[in-house]
Every structure is written in structure tokens, then in C-alpha cells.
Amino acid sequence: MEKQPVLEIRQLTKEIGKKTIVEDLSLQVQPGEVFGFLGPNGAGKTTTIRMLVGLMSITRGKVLIQGIDLEEHFEKAIAHVGAIVENPELYPFLTGYQNLLHYWRMSRSIPKDRIDEVVQRVGLEQRIHHKVKTYSLGMRQRLGLAQALLHSPSLLILDEPTNGLDPAGIRDFRNQLRTWAREENLSVLVSSHLLSEVELMCDRVAVIQQGKLIDVKQVRELVDDTDEEQTFLLDVHPSLQALTQLQKRFPHREVEIIDNRIQLPLQRSEVPELSAWMVQQEIQIYTIQPVTRTLEDRFLQLTGGSQLG
Amino acid sequence: MVNMVRLMQNEHLKTYRRPGTWVMIGILLLVSIAFGFLYQMEHEGAAGDWRAGLEKQNRQDEKTLQNENLNQMTRANVEERYQINQYRLDHNMPPAAGNLWGMMSETAALMSLVTLFTIIVSATSVAGEFSQGTIKLLLIRPASRAKILLAKYLSSFGLALTLLVLAFTFSFITGLILFGNEGWETPHLYVQGGQVHEQSMLLHVIGLYGLKGVDLLMMTTFAFMISVVFRSSALAIGLALFLMFTGSNVVMMLAALGYDWVKYILFANTDLSPYFSGRPLVEGMTLSFSVTVLAVYFLLFNAISWLVFHKRDVAA
Ligand SMILES: Nc1ncnc2c1ncn2[C@@H]1O[C@H](COP(=O)(O)OP(=O)(O)OP(=O)(O)O)[C@@H](O)[C@H]1O
Numbered sequence A: 001m002e003k004q005p006v007l008e009i010r011q012l013t014k015e016i017g018k019k020t021i022v023e024d025l026s027l028q029v030q031p032g033e034v035f036g037f038l039g040p041n042g043a044g045k046t047t048t049i050r051m052l053v054g055l056m057s058i059t060r061g062k063v064l065i066q067g068i069d070l071e072e073h074f075e076k077a078i079a080h081v082g083a084i085v086e087n088p089e090l091y092p093f094l095t096g097y098q099n100l101l102h103y104w105r106m107s108r109s110i111p112k113d114r115i116d117e118v119v120q121r122v123g124l125e126q127r128i129h130h131k132v133k134t135y136s137l138g139m140r141q142r143l144g145l146a147q148a149l150l151h152s153p154s155l156l157i158l159d160e161p162t163n164g165l166d167p168a169g170i171r172d173f174r175n176q177l178r179t180w181a182r183e184e185n186l187s188v189l190v191s192s193h194l195l196s197e198v199e200l201m202c203d204r205v206a207v208i209q210q211g212k213l214i215d216v217k218q219v220r221e222l223v224d225d226t227d228e229e230q231t232f233l234l235d236v237h238p239s240l241q242a243l244t245q246l247q248k249r250f251p252h253r254e255v256e257i258i259d260n261r262i263q264l265p266l267q268r269s270e271v272p273e274l275s276a277w278m279v280q281q282e283i284q285i286y287t288i289q290p291v292t293r294t295l296e297d298r299f300l301q302l303t304g305g306s307q308l309g
Numbered sequence B: 001m002v003n004m005v006r007l008m009q010n011e012h013l014k015t016y017r018r019p020g021t022w023v024m025i026g027i028l029l030l031v032s033i034a035f036g037f038l039y040q041m042e043h044e045g046a047a048g049d050w051r052a053g054l055e056k057q058n059r060q061d062e063k064t065l066q067n068e069n070l071n072q073m074t075r076a077n078v079e080e081r082y083q084i085n086q087y088r089l090d091h092n093m094p095p096a097a098g099n100l101w102g103m104m105s106e107t108a109a110l111m112s113l114v115t116l117f118t119i120i121v122s123a124t125s126v127a128g129e130f131s132q133g134t135i136k137l138l139l140i141r142p143a144s145r146a147k148i149l150l151a152k153y154l155s156s157f158g159l160a161l162t163l164l165v166l167a168f169t170f171s172f173i174t175g176l177i178l179f180g181n182e183g184w185e186t187p188h189l190y191v192q193g194g195q196v197h198e199q200s201m202l203l204h205v206i207g208l209y210g211l212k213g214v215d216l217l218m219m220t221t222f223a224f225m226i227s228v229v230f231r232s233s234a235l236a237i238g239l240a241l242f243l244m245f246t247g248s249n250v251v252m253m254l255a256a257l258g259y260d261w262v263k264y265i266l267f268a269n270t271d272l273s274p275y276f277s278g279r280p281l282v283e284g285m286t287l288s289f290s291v292t293v294l295a296v297y298f299l300l301f302n303a304i305s306w307l308v309f310h311k312r313d314v315a316a
């Protein structure tokens, strides 16, 4: 039997006035999965997330969390969810701890020690008794995560969580998210328009555009999708000699030399053969490297290269 | 399923961690004390012989009452005053002027300040969540919106009660220090059915505060509704105060012009004191009529707040 999805969205639609912002969106998030929710600006990610946490009413469709209908049994369903919607806005005139105490009081049957536990988890012990208005953005993000994890939810919903974090912060966050997902047995739904982000964080990703689901794929599948031709960089010696030989071998391809490296289009499956051949030709190989075909390329391709933020 | 008491604890936490709350409490205490001193200054030297004063007043009133053209309202008021003064002279009961009770009857005006502060706190408690964006994290918890709103509403009155008790206690203590307990035993006198009745002064003063509580309840509920509907505390505070200070005057003007429908306006009913001493605004208005009108407005304001808050898409 298949496991019950933690989150199931069925034909979710949101209309505001005459405008359809989210249309017929269906997807499932499985236990323990980190699920990416990818789309350009204005695609409807935030709107969808607002519906998932009950901040916006649902025009049509259903949201089931752990099999519980969100609209019918809001309090029961939402108890399984921890979330940050856009920026984590907390009470600036309270300390971090008081903020958590406030949310702790709004959760059910969670021991009070759990507050200290999550504070430790997000690494905010030093500053937890300071007022939130003295926090840096990174600290606020951490506190935001602490409040989302506080009631040990089974589904974590994060809307562009790395917004405003510096590269080190983003890397920390990414690593931690994975750890938490494992240790707290969490499923995560994370929205982003930072494609490289999703690529590094998620198991599966849904791509939406103009409120419609375009595709759901395994990240790996999305990245090195089968055996399409892509550009490889070869760091070889002697390079000029290699260039002529390669141009002879692939007369119909564009083989170039840029910055002392050879650039040529190849299929992945051709790489082992090519390297064996070069060894035979007594060309010294330092690296053979694909110019990473990122999710971004795929994404642009899927969304027809539409404007990105 | 989250317990109401905990939600109210949260509101309490937020209210008392705002610096503004303490500024308000400070102002209230200062004003309560200052009020006592002002009252003392006003009544200094005015003590004199109270009997002589009352007798003089009564001689004047007798003359006034002989005037055939006197309008009915004034006649009734003068007659009442005359009756009470006579009762004081007969029973040797000096009026409560320049003593603790006299002062306490006046400090009931502090209730306007309590109302003002309660309006500010209740309007901020909803609109503030929207303007700070904290409403999002507040509503994604296992507590229904109705409960969250109720917790906010009730805690506003919790604060009102605290402010009220503080104002009362502080002016009482100031009064005791300034005037001692002279006249402690003197009862409050009022006329009902042509007879003079006695009432404990403490109860009378509490009653004065209590009657002003109607304004507090209605205007706070109104401000709360505006802040829910428009998510703006400034608008809610401004509108509530404007109506509170102009409402009763406008209503009195309309009543004087003889418009009968004025009795259905909220502000024609917020002051219940005429039903205990004095005449109603419009002939034929009764206490139960006013209470009914108040109840209708009260339910209407709360229903609007609840409906709007319940349905609202939070997209801030
Ligand atoms: N309250 C509203 N009324 C009308 N239109 C709205 C409302 N809220 C959002 N929209 C529109 O819905 C669309 C989707 O907005 P949404 O915020 O969900 O996008 P998003 O995918 O989160 O974008 P971003 O990456 O910029 O955060 C936008 O075109 C926006 O203008």
C-alpha cells in the first residue's frame, strides 16, 4: 500500500474578482520529502501557500493535510503544519523567547522544554532573550524557523526562506533544512524562484507558471534529463594539439578553445569513449567537465524562457 | 481547541510589553492625583457655613418657582434641588462639597480617559497585527479566528478594568490624604416619586463610574469593529474619539429641534444617568428602551467584526 501523502492538493483554484491566480493545481508531498515549488515572480506560489495555511480562502478544490480536510477541520489540520509565509514577521517589542512562548501557548500538548530545544536547533541561544527588534535578518529567519518547528509539525511550508540571507547563510540554511527534515521526520514544501536553490535542496520539484502546474519532476531527472547534448569543458595538455585532433574527430561540431580550455558539445554517453580515445592520442587529461546544465536551463525551457526575477 | 485563557495570556503579554501601555498608565495615575489637587484648590475657602448657603439657595428657588412661565424641565430640576436642600437642613446633612465624596463624584470624569486608552489599546490589538504583518503567524495556529478575536476583545476590557481600578484607587487615596474621612457617613440624596431617598455614598460613586462604563463598552466595541474592517488603528481611534466627543452634542441638538427619531441613535442612549436622576433626552424614552437600543448596536458591531475577521483573506 502506498503511504498517505503528508500534503495533498486537489484541483486547487483561487479567483480574486475575475482574475484566476491559481488554477486547477494538484500535487502531493510524500513523508520525508523535500518538495520544491518553483515559478517565476507572480506565478502564484505565495497565493497557493496562503491557501495551504488558511490565510486565504479556497475558491475551489481541496487541501488535505495528513488526510485531514483543511477547510472542514482547520484547527486539526493546521496543527500538523509549521510555516513561514514570505518574511517571518515577529513581534519586535518582545524577546525571541517571548515570541516563542506566545506561539507555544497557541499549540496543543507540547512540553515547554520544546522551546529551548528549537532555540538550540536553530542556534539562537545567545540572543534569545534579546528583543527581536535588535535582531539581524538572519536571526529573524532563524527565529521564524524556530516558531515553525516549535510544535513538531509533520509538514513545513516555507515561502522563499532564503530571501535576504547572504551566501553563507543560504548554505547553512540548506544544510540545516536537510538535517531537520531527517531528524524531525519532516516533509518540506519550499517555494523559490532561485532555481539553483531548489536544485540543491529538493528531492522533487513542481514548476508553476501563471497559476498553472507545468511539470513535477525529480530534481535529478530534471537536471541531467536523459542524454541531451550539452557543452563540456576539457582541460587538457597540450591544448592546441588536442583542438586540431578533436576538430578532425568531430568535423560537424563547434569545437572551440576558450581560456586555454576546449569547449565542445557532447552527449554524456560519449564521454567515456572520448576520454579513452584522448588517452590513446597521448593527450593529458586534467578535467572533463560539463558546463552544468542547471535546473535554470530546464526551467527556462519549460516556462518558455519567460521573465525571471 | 486551544484554550481561551492561554490566548488571553498572549494578548496580555503583548499589551504590557508595549511601552505605550505604561505611558498610558502613568498618565492616568498623574491625572488621578492632579484631579484631587485641582478639586481641593477649587473648594478652598468655599467651606464656610453650609446651612447659610443652602438657606439662601432655597429662598432663591422659592422665588423662581413662583414664576408661571418657567419651562417644565427647569421647574422639575429646581423643585428637586429645593427638596433635597430642605432634607439636608432638616436632617443636618451637609452636602458632599469639598470632601472626599465630593471629589470622587467628580473624578468619575476620569472614565473618559480610561475609555480613550481602552479604545487605543483595542484598536491597536487588531490593526497592529496587520500593520506589523504578525497576523500571518498568528492565524496559522490551531486556534479559530473567532477565538483569537474574542481573546483580543476580552483582553481589551481586562485592561479597561485594570485602568478603572487604578484610577478609582488612586483618586480615592489622593482624596483621603487631602480631605481626610470627613463626611464619610453622609449619604447621597436623590428624589424619586416625590420622596427624598438616602443611598450609601460609596455605592453612588461606584454607580457614577459604572454609568460611564456604558460609553466605554460601546465605543471600544465600535473602535474594535473599525479596526477589524479597515485594519487601521489610526482610523479606528480617530473615528471613535470624534464620535464620542461630538455624538452626544449632536444628539442633544437634534433632540432640542424636536426630532423624535434621534432616540434610535447610539449616542442618545449611552448616557443612562437621566433615568436615575433627571429627565430623559426625548419624552417617553425609558431605561429599558435605551438598554435595548444599546444591545442592538452592541450585537451589530460585534457581528460585523466577527464576520469580516472570519472571512478576510490575509494578503498583507
Ligand atoms: N489580493 C490580490 N488581489 C489581486 N491579485 C493578487 C492578489 N494577490 C496576488 N495577486 C496576483 O496574483 C499573482 C500571483 O501572486 P503571488 O504573490 O502568489 O506570486 P508569487 O509566485 O509568490 O511571486 P513572487 O515570486 O514574486 O513572490 C500576481 O500576479 C499578483 O499580482
Ligand SMILES: [Mg+2]
Binding pocket: A045, A046, A047, A159, A160
Ligand atoms: Mg511570493
